[in-house]
Amino acid sequence: MNLPSVAPGQPLTSDLGEAMEFIRNVPIFSEIEASELAKIVRVGVRKKYKKGSIILLEEETGAALFVIISGKVKIVRTDDDGREVILSILGENDFFGEMSILDGLARSASVVAITKTELFMIHRRDFLKLLQDVPAVAVSLLKELTMRLRKADAQIKSLSLKDAAGRVANVILQLADDIGTIRKGRVEIDELPLQQDLANMAGTSRETISRVVHMFIKKNHLELQGNKLIINDYEKFKSLYT
Numbered sequence: 001m002n003l004p005s006v007a008p009g010q011p012l013t014s015d016l017g018e019a020m021e022f023i024r025n026v027p028i029f030s031e032i033e034a035s036e037l038a039k040i041v042r043v044g045v046r047k048k049y050k051k052g053s054i055i056l057l058e059e060e061t062g063a064a065l066f067v068i069i070s071g072k073v074k075i076v077r078t079d080d081d082g083r084e085v086i087l088s089i090l091g092e093n094d095f096f097g098e099m100s101i102l103d104g105l106a107r108s109a110s111v112v113a114i115t116k117t118e119l120f121m122i123h124r125r126d127f128l129k130l131l132q133d134v135p136a137v138a139v140s141l142l143k144e145l146t147m148r149l150r151k152a153d154a155q156i157k158s159l160s161l162k163d164a165a166g167r168v169a170n171v172i173l174q175l176a177d178d179i180g181t182i183r184k185g186r187v188e189i190d191e192l193p194l195q196q197d198l199a200n201m202a203g204t205s206r207e208t209i210s211r212v213v214h215m216f217i218k219k220n221h222l223e224l225q226g227n228k229l230i231i232n233d234y235e236k237f238k239s240l241y242t
C-alpha cells in the first residue's frame with residue numbers, strides 16, 4: 001500500500017449543472033429536489049487519489065462520507081500480521097464512510113483505491129443535516145445498507161456451511177455483483193483480484209482457489225481470459241452453488 005496521496009479538495013466542478021447531474025445519478029441522492037441537490041454540491045468537495053492510496057484507515061475517527069465519482073476502491077480489514085481480507089469492492093456512484101458518521105464510532109474498515117479514483121466528500125455535519133431534512137435520502141441509505149447486510153449474511157452462510165466449491169463460488173458471485181458487467185448475456189469480471197485475495201475472501205488456500213476455479217472451468221461454468229473471469233450462466237451457477 002502506498003501512503004495517502006490526496007490532491008487538495010476542490011469543488012465538484014465549476015459547472016453547477018454538470019455537478020448536479022452527477023449527484024442526481026447517485027442512487028441515495030436520486031430523490032432529492034433540485035434546491036437540496038444544489039446545497040449538497042456546494043458543501044461537498046472533490047478529491048483525487050492515486051491507485052494504491054489509503055483513503056480511510058480502520059480505527060480512525062470518521063468525519064466524512066464519500067461518493068465515488070470514478071474509479072474503484074476495496075473495503076478491507078487487516079489482522080495484526082498484516083493479512084487482509086476484502087469485504088467488498090465499490091465503484092462509480094457507490095458511497096462509503098457512512099457507518100462511523102452514523103454511529104460515531106471509529107472507521108469499521110480501511111478503504112484503498114485499486115484504480116485511480118475520484119471522490120466527492122461530504123462532511124459529517126452536512127450529511128447528518130441532509131438525512132434530517134430529506135427523508136428520501138435516509139430511506140435510500142437504509143435500502144443500500146440492507147443490501148449490504150444481505151450480502152454479509154450470504155458470506156456468513158457460505159463461510160460457515162459451504163464446502164470449498166460453495167465458498168469459492170460465493171466469492172466469485174460477490175465479485176460479479178460488485179464489479180461485474182453483463183456482456184452478451186454473460187457476466188464478466190475484468191480485473192480479477194489476486195489469488196491470495198480470493199483465498200482470504202473464501203477462507204481457503206491459494207491452491208484450493210486454483211483447483212476449484214479449474215474445476216468450474218472444466219464444467220463450463222467459467223472461462224478465464226488472462227485476468228478476466230467470465231461466468232457463462234450467472235443464474236445457473238448461483239442456483240447450483242449457493
Ligand code: CMP
Nearest residue numbers: 062087088096097098099100107108109
Ligand atoms: P466506515 O466504518 O465509516 O468506514 C469504512 C467503510 O467501509 C464503512 O463506513 C462502510 O462505508 C464501508 N464498509 C464496511 N463494511 C462493508 C461491507 N461489508 N460492504 C460494503 N462496504 C462496507
